[in-house]
Amino acid sequence: MIKKCLFPAAGYGTRFLPATKAIPKEMLPVLTKPLLQYGVEEAVSAGCDTMAIITGRGKRAIEDHFDRSYELEHQIEGTSKETLMTEIRGMISNYTFSYTRQVEMKGLGHAILTGQTLIGNEPFAVILADDLCDNDEKSVLSQMIEVYEKNPECCIVAIEEVPKEETSKYGVISGNEIAENLFKIDDMVEKPEPKDAPSNLAIIGRYILTPEIFEVIKNTKPGKNDEVQITDSLLTLAKEGKVLAYKFDGKRFDCGSVDGFVEATNYFYNKG
Ligand code: G1P
Helix, strand or coil: CCCEEEEECCCCCHHHCCCCCCCCHHHCEECCEEHHHHHHHHHHHCCCCEEEEEECCCCHHHHHHCCCCHHHHHHHCCCHHHHHHHHHHHHHHHCEEEEEECCCCCCHHHHHHHCHHHHCCCCEEEECCCEEEECCCCCHHHHHHHHHHHCCCCEEEEEEECCHHHHHHCEEEEEEEEECCEEEEEEEEECCCHHHCCCCEEEEEEEEECCCHHHHHHCCCCCHHHCCCHHHHHHHHHCCCCEEEEECCCEEEECCCHHHHHHHHHHHHHHC
């Protein structure tokens, strides 16, 4: 049912400077795989076959990564290193990668709207690759798609409990628990100070969106940090009872921060 996954990847990654001066932050590796490749794996595990990637200036390495590299392949052919490329080569031949550029950085809502040309008029998933999620049994996106299939009129956001003092890093929701781990959202606020946060349930970088979101984004005024926030657009739909929050099962690392990145690296290294 959900075939396309959108990856907003135009941001500058300023928290990782100088590493991200010439390398897109989505290409920073956890062990030997770039963050974005983990995201693509998750989308594939959930049944997506088209990756719609929102890039920007200085992000060409992303397109090169998801493309054949004949010279390199020729160089390692028949050596023990050949297997290191098996996974990425499989992705390249089995799935579609399409791109469009976000020319100005006007927020996550604006980035998603930029992707309308790649998505068209169908429900789609969104993965923010710097939220790295892991669940061996069922990926977080697969869990969300199951929720969506039972509620196809709704958008779904992934949530996690965070310490109250950290609410200013996230979109924060409040709502009624209508089933185990599933909330009907009545309020959502982008990056509130703890005293203004409606709860400690934070939005994590996984969304299932219905195509009606595009018109809503077009009518959403810039909010926090003077950017068009997807949280604000979703609030409009939440007021019509059309947004659910799903408390997912699995681990999640904030690879947009140095601490989270180191934690993820240790976790995947120890996992083997
Ligand atoms: C974005 C969203 C925010 C969400 C977060 C999850 O913020 O705007 O609502 O909680 O992703 O990672 P960003 O981290 O891109 O500033």
